[in-house]
Amino acid sequence: MAKKTPGTPKSKTSSTATSTPVGSTPPPAPATPVIKKTAARKQTPDAALPAATISTPPPAAEIPAPPPVTAAPPPKPEPEPTIAPMPTPDDPAHTTKPAPRPLSEFGHAPTLALTAASTPAAQPEPEPPAAPHEEPWHAPEPQWEPAAPPVWRPSLFIVHITPELASVAKVGGLADVVFGLTRELAIRGNHVEIILPKYASLRYDQIFELHEVYQDLWVPWYNGAIHCTVFFGFVHGRKCFFIEPHSADNFFNRHSIYGFNDDVLRYAFFSRAAIEFLWKAGKHPDIIHCHDWQTSLVPVHLYEQYQALGMTHPRVCTTIHNFAHQGITGPDLLRATGLHRPEYFFSHTRLGDHRHPNALNLLKGGIVYSNFVTTVSPRYAFETKDQGQGFGLEPVLHTHHIKYGGVVNGIDYDVWNPEVDPHIPVQYGVDSLERKYDNKRALRQRLMLADNEKAIVAFIGRLDPQKGLELVRHAIFNTLERGAQFVLLGSSPDDRINADFWGLKRMLNDSPDCHLEIGFDEDLSHLIYAGADMMLVPSRFEPCGLTQLIALRYGTIPVVRTVGGLADTIFDKDHSNRPLHERNGYVFNDYDHRGLESALGRAIDCYNAFPEHFRELMKNAMRCDYSWNQPGQDYLNIYDYIRDV
Numbered sequence: 001m002a003k004k005t006p007g008t009p010k011s012k013t014s015s016t017a018t019s020t021p022v023g024s025t026p027p028p029a030p031a032t033p034v035i036k037k038t039a040a041r042k043q044t045p046d047a048a049l050p051a052a053t054i055s056t057p058p059p060a061a062e063i064p065a066p067p068p069v070t071a072a073p074p075p076k077p078e079p080e081p082t083i084a085p086m087p088t089p090d091d092p093a094h095t096t097k098p099a100p101r102p103l104s105e106f107g108h109a110p111t112l113a114l115t116a117a118s119t120p121a122a123q124p125e126p127e128p129p130a131a132p133h134e135e136p137w138h139a140p141e142p143q144w145e146p147a148a149p150p151v152w153r154p155s156l157f158i159v160h161i162t163p164e165l166a167s168v169a170k171v172g173g174l175a176d177v178v179f180g181l182t183r184e185l186a187i188r189g190n191h192v193e194i195i196l197p198k199y200a201s202l203r204y205d206q207i208f209e210l211h212e213v214y215q216d217l218w219v220p221w222y223n224g225a226i227h228c229t230v231f232f233g234f235v236h237g238r239k240c241f242f243i244e245p246h247s248a249d250n251f252f253n254r255h256s257i258y259g260f261n262d263d264v265l266r267y268a269f270f271s272r273a274a275i276e277f278l279w280k281a282g283k284h285p286d287i288i289h290c291h292d293w294q295t296s297l298v299p300v301h302l303y304e305q306y307q308a309l310g311m312t313h314p315r316v317c318t319t320i321h322n323f324a325h326q327g328i329t330g331p332d333l334l335r336a337t338g339l340h341r342p343e344y345f346f347s348h349t350r351l352g353d354h355r356h357p358n359a360l361n362l363l364k365g366g367i368v369y370s371n372f373v374t375t376v377s378p379r380y381a382f383e384t385k386d387q388g389q390g391f392g393l394e395p396v397l398h399t400h401h402i403k404y405g406g407v408v409n410g411i412d413y414d415v416w417n418p419e420v421d422p423h424i425p426v427q428y429g430v431d432s433l434e435r436k437y438d439n440k441r442a443l444r445q446r447l448m449l450a451d452n453e454k455a456i457v458a459f460i461g462r463l464d465p466q467k468g469l470e471l472v473r474h475a476i477f478n479t480l481e482r483g484a485q486f487v488l489l490g491s492s493p494d495d496r497i498n499a500d501f502w503g504l505k506r507m508l509n510d511s512p513d514c515h516l517e518i519g520f521d522e523d524l525s526h527l528i529y530a531g532a533d534m535m536l537v538p539s540r541f542e543p544c545g546l547t548q549l550i551a552l553r554y555g556t557i558p559v560v561r562t563v564g565g566l567a568d569t570i571f572d573k574d575h576s577n578r579p580l581h582e583r584n585g586y587v588f589n590d591y592d593h594r595g596l597e598s599a600l601g602r603a604i605d606c607y608n609a610f611p612e613h614f615r616e617l618m619k620n621a622m623r624c625d626y627s628w629n630q631p632g633q634d635y636l637n638i639y640d641y642i643r644d645v
């Protein structure tokens with residue numbers, strides 16, 4: 001029988017799975033402006049709506065006229081910063097900051113971990129095969145409760161500045177978060193806009209009514225300026241501005257989004273261009289929401305330069321999706337961006353990197369200068385500040401702990417919902433679970449897996465060391481040994497990692513119980529979420545994790561390591577101290593083969609020996625609410641907390 005060719009399977013051998021286990025191979029102002037609380041925040045319903053959108057742009061005379069199109073434009077005089085010096089941790093400015101409001105004041109009791117420093121309860125290492133539960137699985141009957149009276153809040157003008165947005169420019173979970181959160185904010189009555197680079201690799205088929213809206217945006221860069229055009233278009237109803245620079249640097253006209261030597265300069269330019277655009281277009285949002293190191297210079301520019309030019313209204317919230325990437329660079333950045341003053345910015349209280357004495361750290365700038373900083377789960381907020389997971393930024397998080405917290409991501413249930421998902425052959429819900437198995441058959445057909453009674457274990461994700469690749473590799477063989485099937489969908493920008501998985505794919509090519517798909521395929525990911533029985537997430541660290549949240553929605557049981565957001569969202573069927581109906585997966589603590597095998601083994605054993613229990617677990621999973629509803633509220637509470645009133 002013909003073998004599968006790598007990448008495009010042609011056929012399957014009929015028997016003999018290869019099941020031999022193989023060992024793993026292989027400021028200024030930031031600050032003071034920061035958190036202003038006044039009674040005015042508690043608006044009454046008859047209070048006038050604030051001018052939510054655009055305040056008067058600075059007088060024309062203050063805006064340097066754009067230079068002629070071709071000639072190198074004259075250097076734009078940098079505004080002399082007139083802002084009070086950045087307070088150091090010992091400055092009175094720090095001690096006079098208002099204390100954070102107690103959580104109870106956050107209207108809706110957010111899960112926001114403003115005091116994320118409490119030690120999470122230690123989870124016992126799961127024991128081998130658990131006895132079936134004697135007690136029945138009780139999901140409590142839904143009870144009618146009187147609806148809480150609606151809380152009136154003013155509509156805000158919110159601008160997200162982001163390097164990624166699903167479905168037009170997606171590399172990882174950041175893209176999904178901006179996509180889902182912006183919609184949630186908009187349907188709650190806020191005016192939401194998104195600014196992103198106009199990549200050559202954008203999915204233009206997903207952008208509607210794309211047209212030029214601003215032709216002559218000159219963005220200061222080194223001693224001159226770069227001419228940019230700004231486009232506007234709708235991405236599934238979201239209002240998006242795309243910035244296109246015209247220069248020999250070719251910042252965004254490349255075949256992929258990341259992975260270039262000048263990435264730091266590319267995104268430093270984008271940050272400067274985004275805020276220059278806001279200023280030139282006379283947009284004065286209530287909130288600018290930045291994401292990751294790529295946009296961390298926005299609050300630095302705002303408080304060091306643009307505030308003095310009249311942008312005094314916006315407040316900045318920065319969300320850190322992953323501390324592993326910080327944008328570390330040399331002094332040239334200061335000349336490029338026009339920030340200059342190395343002696344000032346290299347200070348440890350500003351952008352000076354703690355680990356590399358002669359380097360600037362963009363993400364650190366985002367933390368220092370933003371009015372509020374979130375990461376994507378309370379547990380990760382704790383791990384980064386107090387458990388040595390902050391990649392060197394722990395002291396900065398301690399200094400700024402008063403404005404740091406975790407909000408668990410949501411997922412967009414319009415996109416990830418097996419009841420309406422157009423990407424899967426058979427839609428199903430918690431009351432029609434048996435139809436999930438039609439999708440399992442379809443998945444097997446598509447990947448040429450043997451059609452049998454075995455469980456399917458899946459992994460979907462970036463093939464990044466963060467995701468626990470040694471354990472993924474071990475899990476493939478362990479799953480096959482235990483008589484189940486394994487499906488992997490993933491890719492890496494790192495050629496060595498890709499080559500490693502291609503090697504594995506070739507080794508397992510004849511197995512009728514295993515398929516590795518090396519690449520990025522959103523359509524296939526929907527079918528895997530719907531068709532698999534278990535979703536493996538054995539991460540080394542995981543800020544939040546979306547795969548386990550999506551898997552829950554599809555009744556696919558997560559098998560995860562208890563780190564970051566995984567610990568906040570998945571509760572072990574056998575060992576959690578939560579009530580039975582809140583348990584939704586299998587977890588393990590230790591990053592080793594034994595830990596992984598204990599959880600994976602229990603999951604597969606339960607699937608085989610106690611199918612009715614497994615089914616109850618699937619129903620629990622599907623009933624979890626990880627929509628954007630609660631996180632959307634949490635972010636609005638944060639915006640309310642920091643906005644200028």
Ligand SMILES: Nc1ncnc2c1ncn2[C@@H]1O[C@H](COP(=O)(O)OP(=O)(O)O[C@H]2O[C@H](CO)[C@@H](O)[C@H](O)[C@H]2O)[C@@H](O)[C@H]1O
Pocket residue numbers: 171172173174176177321322376409460461462489490491519520521522525542543544545546547565
């Ligand atoms: N090859 C492939 N083909 C198709 N789809 C693929 C794919 N590889 C990944 N995906 C999809 O991309 C998303 C990845 O979500 P993750 O939470 O793993 O994000 P990531 O680690 O990139 O981001 C960081 O940001 C997010 C958002 O804050 C955090 O949840 C996370 O912990 C943090 O590391 C999921 O929707 C997944 O289905």
